[in-house]
Amino acid sequence: MISLDDVHLAYSAGDTTIPVLKGASLDVEQGQSVAIIGPSGSGKSSLLLVLTGLETPDSGSVVFSGKSLHTLSSDARADIRRDDIGIVFQSFHLIPSLTACENVALPLDIAGSESARTQAAELLERVGLGHRAHHYPNAMSGGERQRVAIARALIHKPSLIVADEPTGNLDNQTGDAVADLLFELNQENDATLLLVTHDPALAARCERQVRLHEGSLQTVSA
Numbered sequence: 001m002i003s004l005d006d007v008h009l010a011y012s013a014g015d016t017t018i019p020v021l022k023g024a025s026l027d028v029e030q031g032q033s034v035a036i037i038g039p040s041g042s043g044k045s046s047l048l049l050v051l052t053g054l055e056t057p058d059s060g061s062v063v064f065s066g067k068s069l070h071t072l073s074s075d076a077r078a079d080i081r082r083d084d085i086g087i088v089f090q091s092f093h094l095i096p097s098l099t100a101c102e103n104v105a106l107p108l109d110i111a112g113s114e115s116a117r118t119q120a121a122e123l124l125e126r127v128g129l130g131h132r133a134h135h136y137p138n139a140m141s142g143g144e145r146q147r148v149a150i151a152r153a154l155i156h157k158p159s160l161i162v163a164d165e166p167t168g169n170l171d172n173q174t175g176d177a178v179a180d181l182l183f184e185l186n187q188e189n190d191a192t193l194l195l196v197t198h199d200p201a202l203a204a205r206c207e208r209q210v211r212l213h214e215g216s217l218q219t220v221s222a
Helices: 044-051 074-084 100-111 116-126 142-154 172-188 200-204
Strands: 002-013 016-028 033-037 059-064 085-088 160-164 192-196 208-213 216-221
Touching (some): 033 200, 044 160, 142 172, 172 192
Parallel strands (some): 016 216, 033 208
Antiparallel strands (some): 002 016, 002 059
């Protein structure tokens, strides 16, 4: 489903070039769960940006479901994310002027679905936030906002779920519930699940673990 081949990525900081990915390669099958681990600053979040077409690599290829993301226009990549990819950002990225229900419904609203609010309400019930559907993000705890963000990422039943430290800002009980939901949907919908995490217990729940080390990916367990 996903194939990275010899991907290189560097950022410029003034006169300095900082290499992040140096020949990263990875193949992921449909329905697999994969944990991406590594120390802070190793480029894991940048890797997710490349995987989802939010960042274009300097060289190498990125193929998603037979489509070469790095050769597509930004609009075409946005269409793929809208239809096929659910992204859970570490910092939530909820829209403060929208309620929980409106935030979750947004991807379906953009796609023109007439049942967007109904589906959003149902999914909020599933993540235990039906009673918070009409509340705004600033009135919610971090755990509640994370669950809203996850519901928004999953509302369109994506074939790929990408989560950047999905439990990093949560207490243990809420983090376990969030992880359970991600793995349930991974299995129910045969969705591929990619997790960036520092949590060894969460990584161990995945079928595979790969470590980002010095810009390349190394298999830890499979």
